[in-house]
Amino acid sequence: MRTGLTAMGAGGEFDRIRALLGSVPGDPRIRVGPGDDGAVIGDLVVSTDLTVEDVHFRRDWLTLEEVGGRAVTVALSDLGAMGAEPIAVLLSLALPDRDRALEAAAALGRGARAAAERAGATLAGGDLTRSPGPLMADVVAVGRTSDPVLRSTARAGDDLWVTGVLGGAAGAVEAWTTGSDPSPELRRRFTEPSPPLTLLRTLRARAGITAALDVSDGLLADAGHLAAASGLRARVETRRVPVDPALAAMGEADATRLALEGGEDYQLLFAAPRDARSSLEAPAVVRITRVGELLPGRGVVRVEPDGREVDVRGGGFDHFAGSAP
């Protein structure tokens, strides 16, 4: 069964949603609309995230409790990327007939509630229905910030930074889809992503952060999203990218490819002016790595270790790659 998780392709979810939803026609009640991680209404940020069985996960990869927890963590990651404090989570479930509905809902709910509580949010409602097909979960995350960090406000000359290490979640998926089992450490990268939910708020106090988003579609793809939203060109230096040490068992080329193109790590990618380097390079609880910069222009360029520059087309997870055009 095609999972889509490692499929690469041009275009991508983000651009399609923008095309679908268009721009907000000047509604003064809505500070930020389509195209960012969440909508901003007053001082609240609202984001919605769909998780679909056999697209985003498979039952033999993780337990229902892990599915619920992961769905919530991934949704909260959108809030973290806007610098918002998590408040509430709403969980909508469509449960297949083959499941014992109440048991499945309870397991998913347990995982969801635990993930919400770890982040300081409360599971505050939802919806529940049956599904004649796969299990689907939609998580609405609601957070608060008086000053959201957007994707669209980076400036030419800014550095690009990424938190944590990359490629682990995609490595686990690649193991599963090629018929092997990932190591327990690699498996956890997928089943229990750990987005730095409070980091952006902390960093902003000591450095000017100009723009941010979470790395869900892959570093190159998401660098492209940030650059496109800001009307800039992203330049990512391959040798700087923090490859997940849990990928050590595979060759360097494969590990680097996963770190550049694999999605689902839910680390932060953010832009900051050059003069913030010294404060961002100071020791921190979470690893922060400078991986590139933003320039006038458009698109994404990857700088190979030998200095060669390669234009990137797509490069990341496209939910519709391979489906009808």
Added chain:
Amino acid sequence: MRTGLTAMGAGGEFDRIRALLGSVPGDPRIRVGPGDDGAVIGDLVVSTDLTVEDVHFRRDWLTLEEVGGRAVTVALSDLGAMGAEPIAVLLSLALPDRDRALEAAAALGRGARAAAERAGATLAGGDLTRSPGPLMADVVAVGRTSDPVLRSTARAGDDLWVTGVLGGAAGAVEAWTTGSDPSPELRRRFTEPSPPLTLLRTLRARAGITAALDVSDGLLADAGHLAAASGLRARVETRRVPVDPALAAMGEADATRLALEGGEDYQLLFAAPRDARSSLEAPAVVRITRVGELLPGRGVVRVEPDGREVDVRGGGFDHFAGSAP
């Protein structure tokens, strides 16, 4: 194919969600949590509503544009039932591989946007993914009110009122599922529900409304939900129930059954003290009918035209009726 739409059963979605989500553990940031139409955070109401192909609709019943519009209208109905002003709608779509993804998303988005705009709300974001099974749409509706109307605050002795006429949407579904075509009027009851989104705010200015919800699962079932949330017993007088005139072609018994037990009409059911009768009975743009009352106790009782009282068990749409226990 079983659609579930006309299935009746004990229990019901509402009670299961409460069991799943439990109560909010005293989070002061959340004024209203699980169990009402939406969560209330500050002065914002957030609700989430799943629409699943072959559970909530079938492709041969309505166009994708109508699916998008209906999903949004149904979600906004939750806001209307809390007396909130609609602000924003977020639309998450899982699109089957057999659809041409962008065309389907565009049609769903067009319908969703038009429905949002009719209600004074803006389509402000969403999510998009593929589905290996049915089409699913989750709509997040965000509204504002400083004083939400809840389900749980009715008082013994209050009257029960309902807006509009009932049974039409279920009549359309019954026609389709028994192999005939509903009349155009009846079809519209299902494809274009018209919840009175602003009425509750208007009525509150001239009468004390103590509690409300929208009639999604059927009048008897939703009277039960309001009564249960308020710790009361609902008494519904069959002869008072406003049966949809579009059901005139069928026998009176069937039409009354659909008006009592059919769901999906998205009219308002609300409670008000007896001394509000004269002001509520004054002529209004929207028909308002007194259908019963709330008493000490629990459960729902239906009063037959001959005065006989019948205890109601279930009586409404249960998404899981017939599935594994």
